[in-house]
Every structure is written in C-alpha cells, then in structure tokens.
Amino acid sequence: MKRVVVLLSGGLDSATVLALCRAENYAAYALSFRYGQRHEREIAAATRIAESLGATEHRIAEIDLRLFGGSALTADMEVPKARSEEEMAAGVPITYVPARNTIFLSYALAWAEVLGATDIFLGVNAVDYSGYPDCRPEFIRAFEQLANLATRAGVEGARFEIHAPLLALSKAQIIQRGSELGVDFSLTHSCYDPTPEGRACGACDSCQLRREGFREAGLEDPIRYAR
Amino acid sequence: MKRVVVLLSGGLDSATVLALCRAENYAAYALSFRYGQRHEREIAAATRIAESLGATEHRIAEIDLRLFGGSALTADMEVPKARSEEEMAAGVPITYVPARNTIFLSYALAWAEVLGATDIFLGVNAVDYSGYPDCRPEFIRAFEQLANLATRAGVEGARFEIHAPLLALSKAQIIQRGSELGVDFSLTHSCYDPTPEGRACGACDSCQLRREGFREAGLEDPIRYAR
Numbered sequence: 001m002k003r004v005v006v007l008l009s010g011g012l013d014s015a016t017v018l019a020l021c022r023a024e025n026y027a028a029y030a031l032s033f034r035y036g037q038r039h040e041r042e043i044a045a046a047t048r049i050a051e052s053l054g055a056t057e058h059r060i061a062e063i064d065l066r067l068f069g070g071s072a073l074t075a076d077m078e079v080p081k082a083r084s085e086e087e088m089a090a091g092v093p094i095t096y097v098p099a100r101n102t103i104f105l106s107y108a109l110a111w112a113e114v115l116g117a118t119d120i121f122l123g124v125n126a127v128d129y130s131g132y133p134d135c136r137p138e139f140i141r142a143f144e145q146l147a148n149l150a151t152r153a154g155v156e157g158a159r160f161e162i163h164a165p166l167l168a169l170s171k172a173q174i175i176q177r178g179s180e181l182g183v184d185f186s187l188t189h190s191c192y193d194p195t196p197e198g199r200a201c202g203a204c205d206s207c208q209l210r211r212e213g214f215r216e217a218g219l220e221d222p223i224r225y226a227r
Numbered sequence: 228m229k230r231v232v233v234l235l236s237g238g239l240d241s242a243t244v245l246a247l248c249r250a251e252n253y254a255a256y257a258l259s260f261r262y263g264q265r266h267e268r269e270i271a272a273a274t275r276i277a278e279s280l281g282a283t284e285h286r287i288a289e290i291d292l293r294l295f296g297g298s299a300l301t302a303d304m305e306v307p308k309a310r311s312e313e314e315m316a317a318g319v320p321i322t323y324v325p326a327r328n329t330i331f332l333s334y335a336l337a338w339a340e341v342l343g344a345t346d347i348f349l350g351v352n353a354v355d356y357s358g359y360p361d362c363r364p365e366f367i368r369a370f371e372q373l374a375n376l377a378t379r380a381g382v383e384g385a386r387f388e389i390h391a392p393l394l395a396l397s398k399a400q401i402i403q404r405g406s407e408l409g410v411d412f413s414l415t416h417s418c419y420d421p422t423p424e425g426r427a428c429g430a431c432d433s434c435q436l437r438r439e440g441f442r443e444a445g446l447e448d449p450i451r452y453a454r
Contacts, residue, residue, distance in 0.1 A: 061294055067286060068334075068341045099337035102377045106333045107295075110326035114295045139376045146369040150329045155360045 001027040003117040005108045008032050008058070010045030012188040012210065013123030013166055016178035018053045020165055021121055023181055029115060030055040031108055035100070036066035041198050045189035052184055061107050071097040079193040081203040093131050093205060095192055101134035105143050105162065113153050118160050120147075125166040125174065140164050171213030179219055186222035199226045228254040230344040232335045235259050235285070237272030239415040239437065240350030240393055243405035245280045247392055248348055250408055256342060257282040258335055262327075263293035268425055272416035279411055288334050298324040306420040308430040320358050320432060322419055328361035332370050332389065340380050345387050347374075352393040352401065367391050398440030406446055413449035426453045 004021055008014045008030040021028045032046040043060060050058035065071075071094065079095060080087075101124070108120045124135035133139065140162050147160035154160065166174050178185065190210045191200035200207050202225035214221040231248055235241045235257040248255045259273040270287060277285035292298075298321065306322060307314075328351065335347045351362035360366065371389045375381035393401050405412065417437045418427035427434050429452035441448040 059294055061291070063290055064288070065337065067288055068338045096379055097337075098340040098379070099333050099377055102336060102373065103330070103333040106326050106330040109329060110292065110324075111295045113325040133379055133382045134377045136376065139373070142369070142373040142376050146329065146366070146373050149363065149366045149369050150326055150361045152323055152325070152360055 001025060002119070003027045003029060003056075003115050004119040004121055005029045005031055005112045005115065005117055006055070007104055007108055007120070007122040008046045008050060008055075009123070010042035010049065010189045011123070011206075012178060012183070012185055012190060013125060013174055014046075015049045015053070015123075015183050015185075015188050016174050016181065017121050017123040017165060018049065018055060019178060019181035019183045022053050022055075026119075027056040028053075029111065029117070030058040031104075031111060032058065032060045033063055033104060033107070034060055035063045035097075041189050041194060045187060048187045049184075052187060059111070063103065063107070065097060065100065065103070068098060071095060079201075079204050081193075081201070083205060083208070095205065096132055099134070101132075101139070102143070105147075109147050109151065109160070112160070113151050116153075118153065118158050119163060120160065121163045121165065123166050124164050125169055125171075137164070137167055140167070170216070171209050172216035175213050175217040175219060179217070184222075188223075195226050199224060201225070202227045228252060229346070230254045230256060230283075230342050231346040231348055232256045232258055232339045232342070232344055233282070234331055234335055234347070234349040235273045235277060235282075236350070237269035237276065237416045238350070238433075239405060239410070239412055239417060240352060240401055241273075242276045242280070242350075242410050242412075242415050243401050243408065244348050244350040244392060245276065245282060246405060246408035246410045249280050249282075253346075254283040255280075256338060256344070257285040258331075258338060259285065259287045260290055260331060260334070261287055262290045262324075268416050268421055272414060275414045276411075279414060286338070290330065290334070292324060292327065292330070295325060298322060298327075306428075306431050308420075308428070310432060310435070322432065323359055326361070328359075328366070329370070332374075336374050336378065336387070339387070340378050343380075345380065345385050346390060347387065348390045348392065350393050351391050352396055352398075364391070364394055367394070397443070398436050399443035402440050402444040402446060406444070411449075415450070422453045426451060428452070429454045 004026045030050040148154035192204040257277040374387035419431040
C-alpha cells in the first residue's frame with residue numbers, strides 16, 4: 001500500500017481529500033495541528049473523521065501560532081460575520097493566519113520523509129477559497145519545488161508531490177464528491193467562531209461558504225447552526 | 228530602524244549573523260525553537276546571546292519534532308563521533324532533522340509578516356555545512372520564492388528576502404568575522420551530544436568543525452571540551 005500524508009483540519013474539504021485517498025487504497029497518515037485555535041472542536045472532528053475513514057495513523061502536532069498572533073483565528077480579534085460575496089472577494093481576510101499552510105506543509109514534509117512517503121495531500125481549493133494566498137495553485141507548486149531541495153529524500157532522488165485535488169472544485173462540487181465517497185459530514189466542523197455549546201455560528205465566511213455549498217449541491221447539511 | 232527576523236540556534240554561526248544584523252543597526256527579532264533537542268543548553272545559549280547582542284526581542288517557539296523522529300537529534304539514536312572529513316562529505320548524516328530548516332523558516336516567515344518585516348536572516352553555511360540539504364543556496368532561493376507566494380504581504384507587493392550571509396564562508400572565516408563583531412563565543416553552544424554536566428563532547432561533527440575552525444582562524448575557543 002502506498003503511503004501518503006494527508007493534512008486533516010476537521011473541515012469538510014480535508015475530510016473529502018482523506019476519502020479520496022482511501023478510495024485509491026492508499027495508507028493515509030493524517031496530520032492535524034493544535035495551533036491555538038479558539039476551540040478544540042476542530043481537533044475532535046479531525047480525530048473522528050480519521051477513524052471513520054480508516055486512516056492508518058492520525059497525529060496531532062502542537063504548534064502554538066499564538067506566539068505571533070496576527071490573525072482572528074489565533075489572537076483576540078473579532079471574526080467577521082455575514083460578509084457579502086463582494087466583501088469576501090476583496091482581499092485577504094483577517095482570519096488569514098500568517099504562513100499557516102507553509103508551516104502545515106513543512107510538518108507534513110517532515111513526516112513524509114520519515115515515513116518514506118513522497119505524496120502529500122491537502123484540501124485547499126481556489127474557487128471558494130475565501131481569499132487566502134496560501135491556497136493558490138502557484139503556492140502549491142512552489143512548495144513542491146522547495147520540498148525536493150529541502151530534504152535528504154529529495155537529494156537522494158525522491159520527487160515529492162503536493163496534491164490539492166480540490167483545487168479547481170467549487171464547495172458544492174466538493175460536497176457532492178465527498179457525499180459519493182461516503183464522507184459523514186455530520187462529523188465535520190467548519191465554523192471559525194462556534195458558540196460555547198459548539199454550534200456553528202452560521203455567519204462567518206466558512207459557515208456561509210458551507211451552507212451555500214450544500215444548497216447548491218442540493219444536499220442537506222447534517223450539522224445544526226446557531227442561526 | 229529596519230526590523231529583521233533572525234533564526235538563533237545558540238551556535239556560533241547564528242550568533243555571528245545576529246551580530247552582523249546589529250552592526251547594520253537593524254532591530255533584530257530573534258527566534259529560537261525548542262524542538263525536542265536532547266538538551267536545553269542550546270536554548271539557554273540562544274537566550275544569553277540574544278541579550279548580549281541587543282536583540283529587540285527573543286521568542287522561543289515550542290515545536291515537537293520528536294513527533295516524527297527520524298534524526299539522531301530528535302530520536303533515541305547514537306550521535307556519530309570522530310568522523311573523518313571523507314565520512315562527513317559522504318552524504319546526509321543521521322543528525323539531519325527532516326525538513327527542519329523548512330519548518331524554522333516557515334515560523335520566521337509568520338513572525339516577519341506579523342512584524343511587517345520582509346528580511347529573514349539565518350546562519351547556514353554551505354562550505355563546512357556537514358551535509359545538510361536544507362543549508363544549500365538553492366534551498367534558500369526556493370524558500371524566498373515560496374515566501375512571496377505564501378503570504379498576504381507577498382500578495383500585497385512585499386518582497387521577502389532570505390539572507391544567509393555566511394553561506395560562502397568557512398567556519399574559520401565565520402569565527403573571524405564574529406570575533407571582529409564582538410561575539411562572545413563563550414556563550415555559544417555547538418555540540419550535538421554534550422556530557423550530563425553540559426560540556427561539549429569534542430568529537431561530534433559539530434564539535435570537530437568548531438575546533439578546526441578556531442584552529443584555522445588562529446583564535447582560542449573559549450569553551451571547554453570533555454576530550
């Protein structure tokens with residue numbers, strides 16, 4: 001079985017990516033991060049998803065990005081709500097975490113090298129991507145180049161590939177694909193700012209994109225929203 | 228004052244880089260990592276060096292690379308001793324930590340972006356580089372390209388530069404340069420495998436390169452070795 005590393009956030013995109021890897025019969029090594037999120041819910045979701053989709057292993061790296069701040073997701077800043085499509089398209093939002101995907105992929109690369117794996121999967125998508133620079137295809141290609149130069153494996157001839165199979169899909173298409181692959185979306189968590197009881201707020205960018213995606217896909221979102 | 232981020236390991240290379248930045252009158256933000264080293268001595272050394280050279284701030288990121296293992300520096304493996312120059316030149320040593328510099332630079336990039344800085348300094352050198360792939364100039368250039376694609380700052384027109392001012396210098400030249408800049412080498416720590424009392428082993432690759440460097444530079448190494 002081919003070994004692959006999969007970045008698993010607990011959201012529906014990366015859950016779908018893990019399902020895609022399992023459908024290819026890859027041995028999937030799922031990697032999540034406890035990085036000073038406002039809540040532990042994402043980690044709990046990732047753990048349930050890894051189990052339900054048969055990941056070979058699931059590891060959680062502790063990385064405290066609160067050390068630097070600079071994001072509504074890691075510092076004490078207000079998560080923006082009920083933004084229009086125009087507002088979302090107007091630039092990088094304050095929920096952007098500086099260099100987050102670079103850090104995540106660096107860890108994935110470290111684990112891949114130790115596992116003797118050369119394939120790393122992540123669930124970024126550039127269509128409904130909420131304005132993050134490190135979700136763009138040119139970023140993915142640049143990291144791939146870096147990976148081959150950065151590692152012992154690369155020096156010895158391995159060729160790393162960073163796979164972003166959702167890159168060109170809309171949220172609705174991702175939900176459709178995940179649904180076909182049997183992803184249990186009730187296990188996934190997307191909200192940037194859940195209520196104290198853990199219910200999705202329904203109004204942050206991530207909730208809005210998710211709800212719109214389910215609507216467009218003609219499927220019912222199994223999670224409940226605060227409003 | 229121009230703000231720069233400096234990766235500070237506690238060794239003499241990065242201490243010299245910090246001194247170079249201070250000689251340029253940069254406001255230096257020093258970044259160290261507690262990454263599952265065998266000992267805390269490196270961190271203590273970095274803290275003393277940051278203070279003695281007038282870093283504006285010194286932060287220590289906790290990143291547990293033991294999660295993946297794969298290196299004599301993070302797993303329970305023997306550090307090789309008394310290797311010949313030929314042995315050192317023969318490939319990537321087991322003290323290589325998978326993707327370490329990629330991870331370190333990713334964190335530096337995150338902090339730089341939050342600080343509004345675009346210059347990151349690190350003390351790698353390709354001459355006496357002990358065989359690490361992520362100390363090569365082509366790695367540095369690839370990370371620079373990545374940084375501009377990975378960040379909000381890059382999207383908004385900033386141009387990150389990764390500076391490796393020691394890249395073409397021998398260990399002896401680095402020691403000479405550091406000495407001219409007033410680096411107190413008694414504060415630096417280079418050994419991969421110190422004794423329980425904290426004395427440098429004198430025989431690992433790092434100790435050997437250091438001793439040979441001081442010898443070549445015609446300067447006295449102020450630290451004491453176990454043998």
